[in-house]
Amino acid sequence: MCLDLKRTDAIATITLARPDRGNAINIELADALLAAVTACEADASVRAIVLTGAGALFCAGGDIDAFAQAGEEAPGLMRRLTGPVHAAQVRLARMRKPLVTAINGAAAGAGLGLAVMGDVAFAAASATFIGAYGAVGLSPDVGASWWLPRLVGLRQAQRLLLLGERIDAVEAERIGLVTRVVPDAQLMEAAMAVAGCLAHGSPTAFQRTRALLLDAPLADLETHLDLEVRALTACAAGPDAVEGIAAFREKRRPCFSA
Structure with missing residues (x-):
């Protein structure tokens, strides 16, 4: 199992569940994410969505080992990988149900785009954020280059995506990348409480x-x-x-x- 989808009253919680690989996105996880988001969109009883990760990381980005193993086929693999993730992201951004992201640890690369897109983005105190694209010779995906300028402005987006600076949760809150920082042990409680309030909205x-x-x-x-x-x-x-x-x-x- 690479993803977990649970219902609690009117809240659906989607958990990226490859903790042994830092929840890095492979084809299986990409397809599972789109399927879960599609199911949430179609279920009228779901009124709010929480997105989080299992283990110590929120999401380490794309599966670099898979890219390396693909060799010359890596461009095709990346297109295949980003297709369902991008489709899931568009659905999450456009549907009638608000999204809360509970960023339980490091959000890197593709994980950065997923982490910050929440209508409410809670970061655990231990969370960190890094673009990490340039270090492996790649450009951004999963909306990182779209969300960051809108959330924190061009200069901070350049800092994160070109300079590749890693920032902690406190700095992320200071520049407006996340809504609020909470103690690690209180992350899901805070996320579920806000999702519960949103679930009663119009x-x-x-x-x-x-x-x-x-x-x-x-x-x-x-x-x-x-x-x-x-x-x-x-x-x-x-x-x-x-x-x-x-x-x-x-x-x-x-x-x-x-």
């Missing part, structure tokens, strides 16, 4: 808000304001807004549809 509002945040850097102000109006009025026309407004006036907790 899926429609979450999906439209996530899309606005992802697409904001791509549009000028006028275009983005128009997108906001379209999203807002679409939400207002749905049952979640009716329930949310009623609950607010009645001073009760809203019960949003799946």
Whole structure:
């Protein structure tokens, strides 16, 4: 087994489970990740997702040993490997269910892109972050070059991806790479608590808000304001807004549809 998918009430927890290899991504894990994400997307009872790693590392990136063994076939292997991981990442970023990442240890290479993409990213105090691409003569994948400039700005992205600096969890929080640092022993408790809160939110509002945040850097102000109006009025026309407004006036907790 290279991946574990568990349900706790409305929360799905996806755990990368190759701890003996630092959860390095091989074809089996790449395919399993896409299958798990697809299953979560299709399951209306899942309202929030937690992504974490088993063992001491969150994810060491791509499986370098597999690349070495592939020899001249390495480019084809990398394309085969990144295909399902990238497809899983797009689904995680675009679906109606918010994502919490629980970064339990080192996030390197491809693991960096997965770690920081959470709507809420919790880092264990022992976690570290490194691009690690240049050291093996490769360029970024799994969205690292897309997420980092948006989260921490171009200069910090250059620091991490070109200089290859390894930073600790405190520095990651300082520059905005993660949401919060928590003691190692409290990581999953914190992640599950926040996921539980998110699971009670409006899926429609979450999906439209996530899309606005992802697409904001791509549009000028006028275009983005128009997108906001379209999203807002679409939400207002749905049952979640009716329930949310009623609950607010009645001073009760809203019960949003799946």
